[in-house]
Amino acid sequence: MTVDRSKAVVLLSGGLDSSTILAIAQDQGFDCYAISFDYGQRHKFELESAKKVAAKAGVTQHIIYQLDTQAFSGSALTGAVDVPKDRNEGEMSAGIPITYVPARNTVFLSAALGWSEVVESYDLFVGVNAVDYSGYPDCRPEYIEAFETLANLATKAGVEQGAPYRIHAPLISMTKGEIIETGTKLGVDYGLTHSCYDPSLEGVSCGHCDSCQLRLKGFEAAGLTDPLTYAD
Amino acid sequence: MTVDRSKAVVLLSGGLDSSTILAIAQDQGFDCYAISFDYGQRHKFELESAKKVAAKAGVTQHIIYQLDTQAFSGSALTGAVDVPKDRNEGEMSAGIPITYVPARNTVFLSAALGWSEVVESYDLFVGVNAVDYSGYPDCRPEYIEAFETLANLATKAGVEQGAPYRIHAPLISMTKGEIIETGTKLGVDYGLTHSCYDPSLEGVSCGHCDSCQLRLKGFEAAGLTDPLTYAD
Numbered sequence: 001m002t003v004d005r006s007k008a009v010v011l012l013s014g015g016l017d018s019s020t021i022l023a024i025a026q027d028q029g030f031d032c033y034a035i036s037f038d039y040g041q042r043h044k045f046e047l048e049s050a051k052k053v054a055a056k057a058g059v060t061q062h063i064i065y066q067l068d069t070q071a072f073s074g075s076a077l078t079g080a081v082d083v084p085k086d087r088n089e090g091e092m093s094a095g096i097p098i099t100y101v102p103a104r105n106t107v108f109l110s111a112a113l114g115w116s117e118v119v120e121s122y123d124l125f126v127g128v129n130a131v132d133y134s135g136y137p138d139c140r141p142e143y144i145e146a147f148e149t150l151a152n153l154a155t156k157a158g159v160e161q162g163a164p165y166r167i168h169a170p171l172i173s174m175t176k177g178e179i180i181e182t183g184t185k186l187g188v189d190y191g192l193t194h195s196c197y198d199p200s201l202e203g204v205s206c207g208h209c210d211s212c213q214l215r216l217k218g219f220e221a222a223g224l225t226d227p228l229t230y231a232d
Numbered sequence: 233m234t235v236d237r238s239k240a241v242v243l244l245s246g247g248l249d250s251s252t253i254l255a256i257a258q259d260q261g262f263d264c265y266a267i268s269f270d271y272g273q274r275h276k277f278e279l280e281s282a283k284k285v286a287a288k289a290g291v292t293q294h295i296i297y298q299l300d301t302q303a304f305s306g307s308a309l310t311g312a313v314d315v316p317k318d319r320n321e322g323e324m325s326a327g328i329p330i331t332y333v334p335a336r337n338t339v340f341l342s343a344a345l346g347w348s349e350v351v352e353s354y355d356l357f358v359g360v361n362a363v364d365y366s367g368y369p370d371c372r373p374e375y376i377e378a379f380e381t382l383a384n385l386a387t388k389a390g391v392e393q394g395a396p397y398r399i400h401a402p403l404i405s406m407t408k409g410e411i412i413e414t415g416t417k418l419g420v421d422y423g424l425t426h427s428c429y430d431p432s433l434e435g436v437s438c439g440h441c442d443s444c445q446l447r448l449k450g451f452e453a454a455g456l457t458d459p460l461t462y463a464d
Contacts, residue, residue, distance in 0.1 A: 066300040070347065102349035103342060106386045110335060110342040115302065117334035137391045146382040153375045154338045 003164040007031045007121035009112050012062070014050030016215055017127035017171055019193045020183035022057050024170050025125045027186050033119050034062040035112050039101070040069035042199035049194035056192060061119070065111050085198075085208040105138035106147070109167070113151050122157060122164035129171045129179070144169045176218025184224060191227035205230045235396040239263045239353035241344050244294070246282030248447055249359035249403055251425045252415035254289050256402050257357045259418050265351050266294040267344050271333070272301035274431035281426035288424060293351070297343050317430075317440040337370035338379070341399070345383050354389060354396040361403045361411070376401045408450025416456060423459035437462050 008030035012018045025032050034057075036050040047064060054062035105128065112124055128139040137143065144167050152163035171179050183190065195215045196205040205212050207230040219226040240262035244250045257264050266289075268282040279296060286294035337360065344356055360371040369375065376399050384395035403411050415422065427447045428437035437444050439462040451458040 063302050065302060068298045068343070070295050070297060101346075102388070103346035103383075103386055106342045106382065107339075107346055110338045111300070114333075114335035114339055137388060138386045140385070143382070143385045146378070146385050150338065150375070150378045150382050151335075153372070153378050154335055154370045156334070156369060159369045 003122055003161050004120060005030075005123060007033060007060075007119060008123040008125055008168075009033045009035060009116040009119065009121045010059075010125040011108055011112055011127065012036050012050050012054060013127070014046035014048070014053060014193060015127070015195050015211075016176075016183070016190060016193050016218075017129055017179060018050075019053045019188050019190070020179050020186075021125045021127045021168075021170060022053065022059070023183055023186035023188045025123075025168070026057060030123060030125075032057065032059045033115070033121060034059045035115055036062070036064050037067055037108055037111070038064055039067040039104070039107075043194070043197050044199065045196075045203045046194040048203070049192055052192040053189075056189060063115070065115075067107065067111070084210065085206070087210060087213075103138070105136075105143070109147050109151075113155065113165075116165075117155055117157055120157075122161070123166050123168060124151075125168045125170070127171050128169050129174065129176075131173060131175050139172075141169070141172055144172065175221065176214050177221030180218050180222040180224060184222070189227075193228075195228075201231055207231060235354055235393050236352060237262075237355060239265060239292075239351060240355040240357055240400075241265045241267060241348040241351065241353045242291075242357040243340055243344055243359065244268050244282050244286060245359070246278035246280070246285060246425060247359070247427050247443075248408075248415070248422060248425050248450075249361055249411060250282075251285045251420050251422070252411050252418075253357045253359045253400075253402060254285065254291070255415055255418035255420045257355075257400070258289060262355060262357075264289065264291045265347070265353060266291045267347055268294070268296050269299055269340055269343070270296055271299040271336070271339075275426070275429050276431065277428075277435045278426040280435070281424055284424040285421075288421060295347070297347075299339065299343070316442065317438070319442060319445075335370070337368075337375070341379050341383075345387065345397075348397075349387055349389055352389075354393070355398050355400060356383075357400045357402070359403050360401050361406065361408075363405060363407050371404075373401075373404055376404065407453065408446050409453030412450050412454040412456060416454070421459075425460075427460075433463055439463060 008025045010022045010032050012034040034054045130139050148167040151165040152158035195211045197209040197211045198206040205228050240257045242254045242264050244266040266286045362371050380399040383397040384390035427443045429441040429443045430438040437460050
């Protein structure tokens with residue numbers, strides 16, 4: 001049996017990385033189904049960006065998947081702990097960040113896997129990156145490989161279609177600068193995306209959290225100007 | 233560092249199998265945290281059973297985790313397709329049943345994994361069984377092993393505590409009769425559990441769906457009487 005490789009499910013947070021992988025998947029000819037997650041993140045503004053990015057890209061379907069927040073407490077991205085600001089590279093790369101959310105990518109990929117069986121897609125795109133932000137365990141290549149193995153064992157499609165699942169992580173070895181260069185060539189409008197972890201500015205970016213700093217450094221490395229508005 | 237093995241997270245559907253693993257985990261000395269899932273199953277009565285079983289067992293905490301049903305369509309357990317009745321063993325074991333729910337155990341185990349990091353438990357108990365109901369891909373030993381590998385790669389605890397996660401599937405090679413014998417010895421009150429897939433009888437069991445038939449056959453094999461009330 002030939003596996004239908006016309007459709008891809010793309011995990012779309014609304015940030016810079018995931019907006020780039022959507023463009024990459026489309027450039028590779030996939031008919032894209034985007035899935036975003038509401039997991040009680042304080043920077044919920046990113047979901048508005050996800051909607052804009054999905055609409056501009058003309059995806060076939062975009063769903064916002066509601067996650068039960070009971071299992072997501074304890075992170076600076078969901079709880080009462082403050083998002084760290086103005087950390088240097090050494091601080092950012094020291095261990096696992098407090099913005100780590102328990103088993104987040106596993107929960108996201110599992111939901112995407114279920115949906116992919118429903119829409120009959122066997123190609124999942126995820127914007128994980130192991131270079132700039134190496135602290136997250138679920139952004140490493142060995143993690144992505146383990147999930148691909150699991151996906152093919154876990155599912156009806158895996159059994160009946162000879163392990164058809166492929167987890168695509170095209171950004172995994174790129175620097176932020178390379179990601180921005182790639183997306184810019186593919187026509188991504190980074191002005192629609194959102195990266196800031198600070199929820200207090202209602203969509204304006206703080207410029208000081210880890211995510212803003214990595215983003216700004218990436219644009220600088222790419223020799224490009226970030227189209228977003230920053231608070232200072 | 234010594235891994236804290238005092239607590240276990242137990243996936244508790246309210247059915248016969250998961251009620252038995254809760255008793256097994258407690259018998260092994262674990263302080264148990266039970267997690268049940270509302271995934272739009274039509275036989276929602278099982279969640280009431282889960283509450284009763286968890287309360288009787290005296291678990292430390294019991295949560296009902298709400299899953300977004302957008303990624304769960306297409307199964308006889310969640311959709312408009314009728315639950316099959318009065319199938320013989322040959323029919324039941326032919327391929328993957330229409331009661332298959334896309335990536336269900338992966339979604340359940342991922343949520344449980346996230347919660348386990350929050351409560352600081354590294355032992356997850358799941359009542360999968362590969363003998364009586366071999367049609368589900370996510371009930372096979374190789375699937376459980378793959379998830380254990382993933383759990384240790386995916387998490388902060390996995391990285392910082394040297395792959396502490398253990399996925400316990402003590403029923404995986406047991407017949408339904410052996411499961412019932414084991415649970416009975418451990419004092420499980422099977423009168424509190426619920427197995428029937430038919431939602432129309434409001435908690436009374438139909439006796440004809442695959443789940444009821446396997447249950448009844450199991451009690452017969454164990455030489456015991458099922459305490460549940462059946463419709464006929």
